[in-house]
Amino acid sequence: MHSFLKxxxxxxxxxxxxxxxxxxxxxxxxxxxxxxxxxxxxxxxAGPYFKAYHFSKTGIQGQGLRAQLLAEQGxxxxxxxxxxxxxxxxxxxxxxxxxxxxxxxGYHLSTSDQRILHHERYTETIEKHFLKPLPHDCSITxxxxxxxxxxxxxxxxxxxxxxxIRFTSxxxxxxxFTPPDSFDELMATVLDMPPAPPEVQALIKKYYKG
Numbered sequence: 001m002h003s004f005l006k007x008x009x010x011x012x013x014x015x016x017x018x019x020x021x022x023x024x025x026x027x028x029x030x031x032x033x034x035x036x037x038x039x040x041x042x043x044x045x046a047g048p049y050f051k052a053y054h055f056s057k058t059g060i061q062g063q064g065l066r067a068q069l070l071a072e073q074g075x076x077x078x079x080x081x082x083x084x085x086x087x088x089x090x091x092x093x094x095x096x097x098x099x100x101x102x103x104x105x106g107y108h109l110s111t112s113d114q115r116i117l118h119h120e121r122y123t124e125t126i127e128k129h130f131l132k133p134l135p136h137d138c139s140i141t142x143x144x145x146x147x148x149x150x151x152x153x154x155x156x157x158x159x160x161x162x163x164x165i166r167f168t169s170x171x172x173x174x175x176x177f178t179p180p181d182s183f184d185e186l187m188a189t190v191l192d193m194p195p196a197p198p199e200v201q202a203l204i205k206k207y208y209k210g
Contacts, residue, residue, distance in 0.1 A: 077168030
């Protein structure tokens with residue numbers, strides 16, 4: 001499975017092209033997500049994925065959830081691999097939560113899209129949130145404050161089963177922008193949270209499927 005996910009990360013070609021379409025949650029899905037956030041179910045995975053990310057930086061394979069570093073074409077980021085203990089419903093909520101957490105940092109949601117790729121032996125579904133920093137000037141330098149640059153959050157599934165979440169930042173390098181903050185800072189702001197208390201751990205099953 002791990003080698004299969006690595007092939008997905010390399011973006012293999014599909015047997016037929018597919019268009020990006022708007023990603024929309026139903027009203028029922030939106031209501032359940034609000035409840036999931038209000039009950040802080042995300043505490044079950046935010047801290048563990050943050051810890052797994054730092055294990056990956058040091059080359060240590062920790063116990064529990066797995067993360068992998070990304071550094072390519074100017075982007076920095078991390079991949080959070082799905083674990084069956086999470087459940088597809090919780091994983092989808094967690095994907096949307098990351099987007100929402102970035103929005104609070106002075107970002108706006110540029111697009112939310114979905115694409116389904118039909119490969120020879122499997123079907124790959126990609127859900128994507130693409131965020132841009134709000135156009136605020138930095139009072140010290142007079143340049144546009146880019147924060148972390150653009151931010152992308154992807155959820156990749158195979159045959160309707162979640163595979164991983166990819167969380168990346170892509171800084172602007174033009175002189176009109178301030179120097180970017182690091183991806184480490186973005187990770188800490190979005191995912192560095194306390195452990196889930198027992199009553200929150202007990203909610204995992206409630207949202208396991210959706």
